[in-house]
Amino acid sequence: MDQILEYSPILIEGTLTTIELTVLSAIVALTISFIVGLSRFSRFKLVRASAIIYLEFFRGTSAIVQLFFMYYVLPLLGVHFSPLMAGVIACGFNLGSYGSEVVRGAIQSVARGQHEAATALNYTTYQLYRYVLIPQAIPVMIPTFGNLLIELLKLTAVASLITISDLTFMAQIIRVQTAMTLEPFLVILVIYFIIASGLVRFTSFVGAKFSFGKDIVKSGGK
Secondary structure (H helix, E strand, C coil), X not given: CHHHHHCHHHHHHXXXXXXXXXXXXXXXXXXXXXXXXXXXXXXXXXXXXXHHHHHHHXXXXXXXXXXXXXXXXXXXXXXXXXXXXXXXXXXXXXXXXXXXXXXXHHHHHECHHHHHHHHHCCCCHHHHHHHHHHHHHHHHHHHHHHHHHHHHHXXXXXXXXXXXXXXXXXXXXXXXXXXXXXXXXXXHHHHHHHHHHHHHHHHHHHHHHHHCCCCCCECCCC
8 A cells, every 4th residue: 555655646636637527527518408408498490309319319329439439530530639628528418418308307397387477477488497497497406417427427437548647547557557456446436435425515515505495396386
């Protein structure tokens, strides 16, 4: 284990890279989740069809293949990404497809009476979503988004396959240089658990803030 401590600087670097990749990918995934999820309710058939195609493609194909496509195939077409950017796009787009279904389901869970009340008040579509549906749907989304955030953290480990210096990549370096396998992977296992625990606490805090003082009216409620 003393040998592992000698490699603590690269483990710290790998931890910071993993956190950076997770945060940036989460921002991309959250943005896509709302865009695609809300697009499913569009009046325009082309918009709805585009959202469904995106959803089925990224949900139905391997995240590793998507990652390799971003980093190895797109340069052949003249599109170049750094390893970190390719990882952010691949992870963000992949998790965004699942997140879009969370958004759609949460919007649909709001009681029909809320739609009728907004119509009675002569709200526009923008006002309906901005002031009625989305504020009530967000507390419903947060627990599932929290689970997806943990999945995203674990998904970032595959980014080491395109030379991103995350925790898994650094553990591989230590294994090659020291011929130890158990120790480095046990250490990063603990680090991943600590990061995941922090994310769970964060989502619980955010969920409590959004739910405080709000009476969430779900579909079927009175």
